[in-house]
Amino acid sequence: MPVTVEWDNEEKTIIRMTMVGHWTWDEMYVATAEGDRMLDTIQHRVGVIIDLQQSVGVPPMAMANARKVSEKQHRNAAMTVFVGANAFFVALWSVFSKVYSIFVRRHSFTFAATLDEARAILLKNVPASATDFKAG
Numbered sequence: 181m182p183v184t185v186e187w188d189n190e191e192k193t194i195i196r197m198t199m200v201g202h203w204t205w206d207e208m209y210v211a212t213a214e215g216d217r218m219l220d221t222i223q224h225r226v227g228v229i230i231d232l233q234q235s236v237g238v239p240p241m242a243m244a245n246a247r248k249v250s251e252k253q254h255r256n257a258a259m260t261v262f263v264g265a266n267a268f269f270v271a272l273w274s275v276f277s278k279v280y281s282i283f284v285r286r287h288s289f290t291f292a293a294t295l296d297e298a299r300a301i302l303l304k305n306v307p308a309s310a311t312d313f314k315a316g
Contacts, residue, residue, distance in 0.1 A: 183211040187218065194227045194302055195219065195257075196295075199235040208249070216254050225258035227302030231295065233264030238272060246276050258306045259288040261298040 182203035188194035195218060197211055219226065262269070270291065277289070288305070292298040 183207040185211045185215040185218065188229060188299070192222050192226065193224070193306070194229060194299065196229040196231055198231040201234065202236050203239065205239050205241065212249065212252075219254045219256040222256060225256050225306060227299075227306040228257050228260040229263055229295065229298045229302070230260060231263045232266070232269060233295075235264075238269055242272055242276075246272075259290070259302060261301050262289070262291050263295055263298045264293065265291055 182200045183197065184200075185195065185197045188196040195215055197208075197215060199208070215228075262273070265273070273289075290301060292301055
């Protein structure tokens with residue numbers, strides 16, 4: 181499947197969504213719903229990684245769909261890090277964050293070049309749960 185979601189570590193302090201190849205918004209919505217079910221099973225805030233390293237492009241209607249996704253951030257999602265975003269995605273996100281600043285202000289977003297960098301950002305910025313916050 182072009183969009184998958186899984187825990188990034190055993191402690192369940194980071195959830196990772198991976199986009200592979202040409203994915204669709206419908207595939208992302210299915211994975212987001214699965215991620216929400218996973219987040220419903222825990223009682224602490226977590227970091228979110230959106231791994232775009234293997235993604236090819238962005239599906240049509242990016243602004244409208246990004247708004248829809250941003251409006252429905254799960255209560256346990258503390259911060260999102262986009263990994264491996266290309267210049268087009270970064271430019272789209274820049275426009276989105278200006279047009280829909282109200283949604284972006286409710287949730288912290290940033291970019292990283294690698295998964296290890298994303299994990300380090302989350303380790304620094306997301307409060308640990310009752311267990312140690314260890315990047316997986």
